[in-house]
Amino acid sequence: MRASTISRGLDLLALPLIAIGMALAFLYVPGERTMGDVQRIFYFHVPFAMSSFVGFAIVLVASLGYLKTRRDAWDVVAEAAAEVGFLCCTIVLLTGPVWARSAWGVWWTWDARLTTTLILWMVYAAYLVLRAYGAEDAKLKRYAAVLGIVGALNVPIVYFSVKWFRTQHPSSTFFTREGLPVPAMAFTLRFCLIAVLILFVTLLLKRIQVGKLEAERDQLRYELDARE
Amino acid sequence: MSRFFYLTLGYGLIWVSIGVYLVLMQRRIDRVRGELAELRARLGRN
Amino acid sequence: MNAYLRGVFGVLRKDLRLEWRSREAMTAMAFFSLLVVVLFGFSFQTEKIDVRTTAPGLLWVAFSFSGVLGLNRSFSLERENGALRALMLAPLDRSAIFVGKMLSNLVMIGLVEALTVPLFSVLLRVPVLSCLPQLTLVTCLGTLGFAAVGTLLAGISSGSRMREVLLPLILYPIWIPILVASVEATGTVLSGKPLSEAGDWLTLIGVFDLVFLGVGFLFFEAVLEE
Numbered sequence: 001m002r003a004s005t006i007s008r009g010l011d012l013l014a015l016p017l018i019a020i021g022m023a024l025a026f027l028y029v030p031g032e033r034t035m036g037d038v039q040r041i042f043y044f045h046v047p048f049a050m051s052s053f054v055g056f057a058i059v060l061v062a063s064l065g066y067l068k069t070r071r072d073a074w075d076v077v078a079e080a081a082a083e084v085g086f087l088c089c090t091i092v093l094l095t096g097p098v099w100a101r102s103a104w105g106v107w108w109t110w111d112a113r114l115t116t117t118l119i120l121w122m123v124y125a126a127y128l129v130l131r132a133y134g135a136e137d138a139k140l141k142r143y144a145a146v147l148g149i150v151g152a153l154n155v156p157i158v159y160f161s162v163k164w165f166r167t168q169h170p171s172s173t174f175f176t177r178e179g180l181p182v183p184a185m186a187f188t189l190r191f192c193l194i195a196v197l198i199l200f201v202t203l204l205l206k207r208i209q210v211g212k213l214e215a216e217r218d219q220l221r222y223e224l225d226a227r228e
Numbered sequence: 229m230s231r232f233f234y235l236t237l238g239y240g241l242i243w244v245s246i247g248v249y250l251v252l253m254q255r256r257i258d259r260v261r262g263e264l265a266e267l268r269a270r271l272g273r274n
Numbered sequence: 275m276n277a278y279l280r281g282v283f284g285v286l287r288k289d290l291r292l293e294w295r296s297r298e299a300m301t302a303m304a305f306f307s308l309l310v311v312v313l314f315g316f317s318f319q320t321e322k323i324d325v326r327t328t329a330p331g332l333l334w335v336a337f338s339f340s341g342v343l344g345l346n347r348s349f350s351l352e353r354e355n356g357a358l359r360a361l362m363l364a365p366l367d368r369s370a371i372f373v374g375k376m377l378s379n380l381v382m383i384g385l386v387e388a389l390t391v392p393l394f395s396v397l398l399r400v401p402v403l404s405c406l407p408q409l410t411l412v413t414c415l416g417t418l419g420f421a422a423v424g425t426l427l428a429g430i431s432s433g434s435r436m437r438e439v440l441l442p443l444i445l446y447p448i449w450i451p452i453l454v455a456s457v458e459a460t461g462t463v464l465s466g467k468p469l470s471e472a473g474d475w476l477t478l479i480g481v482f483d484l485v486f487l488g489v490g491f492l493f494f495e496a497v498l499e500e
Binding site for chain 1: 261
């Protein structure tokens, strides 16, 4: 009951926060000098990128948890985090090219950070493909956990190896140590980060709920089979 | 004008994808609830 | 420790002997490699393939394609007739099975690569003789990573419903980073530059190799248990 109360509360919290974030990004923040108004997409592009990393961290922890304890709850969490993380990563890959098209004139370049995100997306996709195509129930959970661990460990190395390459992705100019050029921008970004992370958690909890229902259904089916 | 086109497109894609995901998830919940009800009924009857 | 190594070499010897008797997998892989190279030759129709930009990529794509064939074979054999169950009953550490199978895959993929390189060099007219030692080093490092993560994931795919079809789908996304690094390092080597210029890439491959070997060592057990 308590978990569902928290989930309900977050549902109610997420929408207004996102609305305020949108308002801040569109009305409050001044347009960026060189990039113009399109730059306003960053206030949601960046938080979704962060969320997809958080998703992978959860997949890693939950997969390790499953292999250690063999509790199905961990498996449900890992699958939910992979799915919601995949959604966030998809959003990053959709908004990024839109911005790139307007700023660089091309939808896509094989820039290091874009490539990294694409790899991240494909690792998520591979994980979901394995879960979709499946195996016997108990086997599948173990397999998914191992793939989740391999995939998640891949991510930080890929991410940090980016630092070795020259990148034209703006994060190096946008997030320099001096911070964002205008305090209003930093505030808006931080606000949107919190709003999107709360949205992420909301979606995650909802998805976990679905997973629990499905686990219950499988259990009932199993009992029915055993009885007949 | 065109810069607002890209901005709208970007935010549009974000909320459309989340909307689609929510709809898919709701349909999934409905289906599982239905299956659960049916299974419970059958288990009760037997 | 000694017993552990004996287990590793036991598995390795078993796999290689099995392959030596039929030579099925190697023949298939080598022929497939040749086909990939020829397909490239036909589909690009270039007089001369650019050594720096195109050649290393083609070479590694050929390696990746034929490698998957070998990995799949290595586990489909075990799943037939319950051979895997027998292997698991043997008084062996599960990680020893991983290391042994990883090594046998490494040897087989490596041999096919050694056949592919001269064909590739002749058919696509890419000179390799002058940089053979460096090329060998780069290839060995890259293939080690491929065999490590490939053996682990082939264990998974062979137990799934999709079997052989699944392996490339789950392997390639994870393999891409090493592929990129290997292609870059190979490009540096093929264009006659010293190995030190590919230092960063080689380090990156090394890090991936270690991570994947470690993960396979630790988690292969979870894949095998029935």
